[in-house]
Amino acid sequence: MASPTPHQPWTDPQAVPLIRFEGVSKRFGDFVAVEKVDLSIFRGEFFSLLGASGCGKTTLLRMLAGFETPSNGKIFIDGVEMTGIPPYERPVNMMFQSYALFPHMTVAQNVGFGLKQDGLPKARIADKVKAVLDLVQMGKFATRKPHQLSGGQRQRVALARCLAKEPKVLLLDEPLAALDKKLREQTQLELVNIQNRVGITFVMVTHDQGEAMTMSSRIGVMNTGLIQQVGTPVDIYEYPGSRFVADFIGAANMFEGSVTVDSPDHVTTTCPELEHDLTIAHGDSVPVGSPVTVMVRPEKMAVSRDKPAEGLNWAKGVISDIAYLGDVSTYHVRLASGRKVQVLQTNLRHTDEQPLTWDDPVYLGWHPANALVLTR
C-alpha cells in the first residue's frame, strides 16, 4: 500500500540520493537536538521521520528548509550544498503543522503567493493556481478566506500552496495532526495518491507510527537526536535493529537472555524468565554467552489449550487479562516466572469451541522464524 511501485533506489549502490545529510548536528546552547545524522533520501520517495516529541525530527526538517543552520555537517539537495542558502532560495517547500495560511489573503492568493515571488506573469499564475486547486479538489473555494474553511479544507489549501511551486522536495511537518481520526485516515491515502501523481519527493515528520507505516516508502526512526534505524515499514516492523525500535514500533514481547548455541542457521538462547530454551531460526553471528534480547511480536504467537507442535518454541502460563477489541483480542498471559506476555489473536468464530477465559491454563507457541535476536 505504501509504495505501489517496486522501485527501491536505496538498494542500488549506484543510485544518487536527492537529499544527503552528512554528519549533521544541531545544538541549541547545551542541548543537542540532532546528533551526527547521515541520511540519504532518493528522488520520488515518501520518507518519514518518526519519533516522539523532542527527538529532533522537526529540527532536521527545519534544517532542510533553511530555518535552522546545522552546527556541524553538511546538507546537499540535488548535489548542491545548502550551507548559507536562505529558505527563499532553496528548491524545497514546507507544509506547516499550523498550515500557516495567510489570513488576509483568499485561497487563490495564498496558492499564488509563491508563484508571484517567482515573477510569473499573472495569467500563468491564474492557470497554475486553478490546476493545483483542482488537484486537491478545492477549485470551488478559490475566493474564500482561510477562516471560512474547515480544518480539512485548510490542509488541502496548504498542500496546494506547496505543490504550486513544484519543489524538488516537499516537507510536511505533522501534516495530519490537526485533523480528526476518520478524516486523517482518509487523507493519508489521498496524500500518497497525490504524491504518486505529481512525483515530488516528500519528507514528512510525524509522531504517529500508523501514519508513517501507511504512507512511507521508508521510515527513519529517531530518538534523542539520533537516527536509530532507516528502512521500509516492513523492515522496521519485522526486523527492528535495536530494542528501542522494537519497542517504539508496535508492541513487542522481549525476553532477556544469553546465547547458548550459535550456528549458521539458528541461534539458541536461554532466558531466565522462560522454562525452555528458545530457538531463533536465523543465523546471527552472536558469540556464545553474550547477553541478548529475544523479541517476539504479539500477533506472531498463538495461544491455545493444547501443547504446540514439536519444533515450535513454547511457554506455559495462565490468562490474566483479555482485552476484547472485536476483530482481535489481546491476551495477557502470566508465566510461572511471573512474567507477563501479550498475545494478539484474531477472533475467528469457532462455535463449537469453548472460548478462552480468565485464569485458563494455556500454552503459548511461536515459530522459530518469528523471533528476533537483538543485541543493541
Next chain:
Amino acid sequence: MILYSLLALAYAFLYLPIVVMVIFSFNASRLVTVWGGFSTKWYGELLHDEKVLDAAWLSLKVAMTSATMATVLGTLAAVVLVRFHRFAGRTLFSGLVTAPLVMPEVITGLALLLLFVAMEHSFGWPAGRSMTTLVIAHATFSLSFVTVVVRSRLAQMDLSLEEAAMDLGARPLTVFMSVTLPLIAPALLAGWLLAFTLSIDDVVISAFVSGPGATPLPIVIFSKVRLGVSPEINALATIVVALVGVAMAIAGRVALNREHARPA
C-alpha cells in the same frame, strides 16, 4: 439593583463633569454657572476667533505628523524587540524605549527644551520653538505607546506565517510588506490613533517646547481659562471631546472587526 446603582455612580463620577461642560457650551448666558437658555452662538463665535482656529489647525498638523513619525519609529522598535532575540543591549533598549511611559512629563518637557536650546546654540537647528520642536517632542513620548501596542500584536502573531512566506520564495523585505504589515495593521492604526490623541491634548510637554509663533490648542485653552472660564472654551472643549471620542470609537471598531475576522 445595588449593582446598577453602583454602576450609575461610577459613570456619573467619570462623565458628569464632561456632560456638564457640554451642556453649558450650549448656554446662551455669558455667565458660566447660570443657565440662560439654549444657544449655539459660542460655536459661531469660535469660528471667528483667529487665534483659536490657528491653534486648532496647528494642533491637528502636529498631531498627524507626530503620530505618523511615532508609528513608523515605534513599529521598527517593536519589530526589533520581538523578532531579534539576541543582540547586545537588548534589555537596555527595551527599557529605554518604554521609559517615557513612566517618565514625569515635566521632566521630559524640560529635558527636550534644554536639548533644543543646546542644539540651536551649536548648529542653529531647530530655530526657536516652532511646530518642528512640537512634532519632535510629541513623537518622542508617543512612540513608546505605539511600541507597546504593536509589540503585543507582533508577539501574538504565528511565526510560521512569516516562515511560510519566506519558504515560498519571499525575501525578508517582501515578507514584512506583504505578510507582517497587513497582519499588524490594526495595531498600527490603534497606535497611530493613540499617538494622535496623546499629542492633541498634551499640555505639559507642549508648554515647554511651544513658542510665541506656535501655540497648540490645549495651551491656548489653558491660557484662556486663567482669565476665567468662558462658554466659548466650553464649546471648544466639547469639539475636542467629540473628536477624540470619534477617533477612539474608530480604533475600537477596527480592532473588533479584525478580531472577528481572524481564524479560530
